[in-house]
Amino acid sequence: MSLNTIMVFAEGDESGPTTLTLELIRAARGVAANVEAFVLDDGSSMAESLGDHGVSKIHAMGGAEGKLVGAHAAALMADLVVSNLPDAVFFGQTPDGRDTAARLSVRLDQPVITNNVGVTVEDGVLVLEEPVFGGTQNIFTAFRNDGASLALFRPKSFEAESIGGAIAEVSVLEGADPGNSGTAIVTGRVIEERSGPQLDSAAVVVSGGRGLGQPEAYELVDELAGLLNAASGASRAIVDAGWVPYSKQVGQTGKVVKPSLYFACGISGATQHLVGMKGSKVIIAINKDPEAPIFSVADLGIVGDVHKVMPALIETLKAT
Amino acid sequence: MKVVVCVKQIPDPALPGELDPTTNLLKRDGKLILDESDSYGVEMALQLVEAAGGGEVSLVSMAPNNEMSGLRTALAMGADDAILVSDENLAGTDALGTAKVLAAAIGRLSPDLILAGVESSDGYTGTVPEMIAGVLDLPSVTFAKQISIDGDTVKAQRQTEAGYDDIECKLPVLLSVTAGVVEPRYPSFKGIMAAKKKPVEALDLQALGIESNTVGVVGARQETIRVTEAEERESGEIIEDDGDAHQRIAEFLGELKVV
Missing domain, CATH: 3.40.50.620 (HUPs)
Structure with a gap:
């Protein structure tokens, strides 16, 4: 009926x-x-x-x-x-x-x-x-x-x-x-600059979180995303901290993504984040905490330091 | 300037949430804490009042069993007083019912500005602030980051899917503020001691003039008919980096034909 x-x-x-x-x-x-x-x-x-x-x-x-x-x-x-x-x-x-x-x-x-x-x-x-x-x-x-x-x-x-x-x-x-x-009026409209694949439709997404340690380290995410023709995303923690704009946020309050590959770098995997990405086909995660919840949904999980693994991976991918 | 901040007291998000097996409602019978999402509204209110050269920050909350430990946290941050609405007929109230109750409480205070978090960390409907504005027939700016007051006008940036809009609106107005918009202060020892003596007015539905059948489970006009376990995602290969984990990732990417 x-x-x-x-x-x-x-x-x-x-x-x-x-x-x-x-x-x-x-x-x-x-x-x-x-x-x-x-x-x-x-x-x-x-x-x-x-x-x-x-x-x-x-x-x-x-x-x-x-x-x-x-x-x-x-x-x-x-x-x-x-x-x-x-x-x-x-x-x-x-x-x-x-x-x-x-x-x-x-x-x-x-x-x-x-x-x-x-x-x-x-x-x-x-x-x-x-x-x-x-x-x-x-x-x-x-x-x-x-x-x-x-x-x-x-x-x-x-x-x-x-x-x-x-x-x-x-x-x-x-x-x-x-x-x-x-009676609230719109006096201006700002479109934040975006280049490359769009976060909510990209086949590959590379995201960074608090484990990156400092805002400058997000460049590693951008660089890896560039090599994989991916969109770059972020956890709520680093959006709240002002490292990257809200338009990059993946999660309950941000964008829901379901790419073929989701690559989580320095993201612990709080509920807020998992809700927005656990529908991804394949998940790779790098995090130094072996207990991080992100590993419970990862197809390939690397327990390690993003500052060591990511630069090495970027060099390897550049060389191939 | 008089500012009202809507605050929700929620079960500690660090503890696993649980549904009551008979009502299928979220269990809220334990100790409740100030929702972190609302600490941004409290901080924003304190900063706007300071910038305006003075004023008053009042809290409005609805919670079971006259629970006020979360309110005390916000009072310790610096809010002046609070209204707490508690009534056994409120169990199971939905977003619209919550908005009716909070709007009735706010209406008693005639504020210039009403602040709320964008969404709570437990129910996360993200609709209550806009509904409160609807009940009070006030304009609103939801998803606000960066708020300033210039005379009788509020200026705010409202987050959009693509970036943000600049918005202007005459007071009184309701704004919902995003997390991270300001850095919430930690209550000082002095603040915590002072908070214990700050006035909290406890009200029930009758005091607010709200009929009990317009709120609670009856007023919500919806029923949870079943709860199912979601399919678990299996975890795969977990390895510890011994210096060449990047090679395993490159290999894996090759298998996936991403590179």
Whole structure:
């Protein structure tokens, strides 16, 4: 038994929807007959790609025009959800996805379930799967509410799938005003420089952690990543310490990565980090503490000093 | 300037977490400590009040059994006073219910600024701060790093997937602050002694005017129907570096056809 309609909060830019958005559509398609999407512009740039993935209708919300997305989008979405009564609204676990879901939850007085990696329909209600305690257990939670259920999903929980659907119909949402809640304005936008493979899509990721000892040692990570055509990542500890920007953070609060090879250098493997990378196909770890939890998930673990092993490995790889 | 900081008291993350087998809720009956994620909000509040030339930092927390050891830690850091909401009907409260309770407590204080951590270290939904702003109909800046106050305007950098946005907003406003944004101070001995005498107002749902069926397990309108063990990942070959471990890695990379 499947549900009737699920609406998806779509994110993206002129170049199209994000991968996470397409993953959400796939998740929604698996449990509902009809999938619609909320889009933060006039809807034209995504009508084709969202349609291709199975979205029948786009509700275009216009640009947030220099305001933060959450309050603006939730005000527009609330009216439509009340009138069209979808079974659920799905969001990606992004800063704007979380803000919008939270604001919508208050406006509709409906519960939100977060951190989900799976979804099914059991006895006619939505059941969500959430990993807890660093992914050692999974909790399955059923909604017991009347009205639209709200759910946030972690990236890379579903495989996006093009199904050759027709271009989505676009309908423009108007009228709602976020009022006082929408008065924070964006005065500038800074894109941190990134070169080489992107962290969340690279086939190989090399990450560094506190075991590097000092910020300068992160150069070893960058150099090894360059030789392996890999993206470079980091544990939360060295992001918090200001060594590298947040955009490099792998883990519960950072990016979820599932590369063919994950190479952890000087990372102990706190729960926070493991959640973001234990889905990698192969894991190599170098750490001087033989008791470090990272070794419990490593396919090849080197108990040793990153300052000795990494330079030697870099020399060896350069020579071949 | 009056700043309210939302703080959560959580089971010690260094100890293994456990679900109650009958309710499937996280066990919170032992000693609770100040969530490290919230120590950044407390420190930020203290620094902003100092920069503003004076003011007051109040804490708001919701916890079972009038638990206040985490609150005492934040008071020892320098916060002035606290409101603690405790009520047996709050067990099983979800993010929205928590936001309703904290918003009601915050509403009594009429602050210029509300700070919270981005997400707690135990539930990590990352939605409660934005929900509090929603309940109070206030603007918000989530995922904030670098916050400054200029007259009646707050300026902040908000972390995004690609970098950050510069945001401006008139007070009053709620901000959720990322970990690492400031270096939380250690409570001094003097601070710890002073904290024992600082006022903590204990409130229950009735005092806040909240109906008990809008919070707790009933208000959450969701039910954990089962808990399963996740598949364990097997560990593989572990070797101690005796000077040529790099060769084993190079060989392994070759087997994987990465090089």
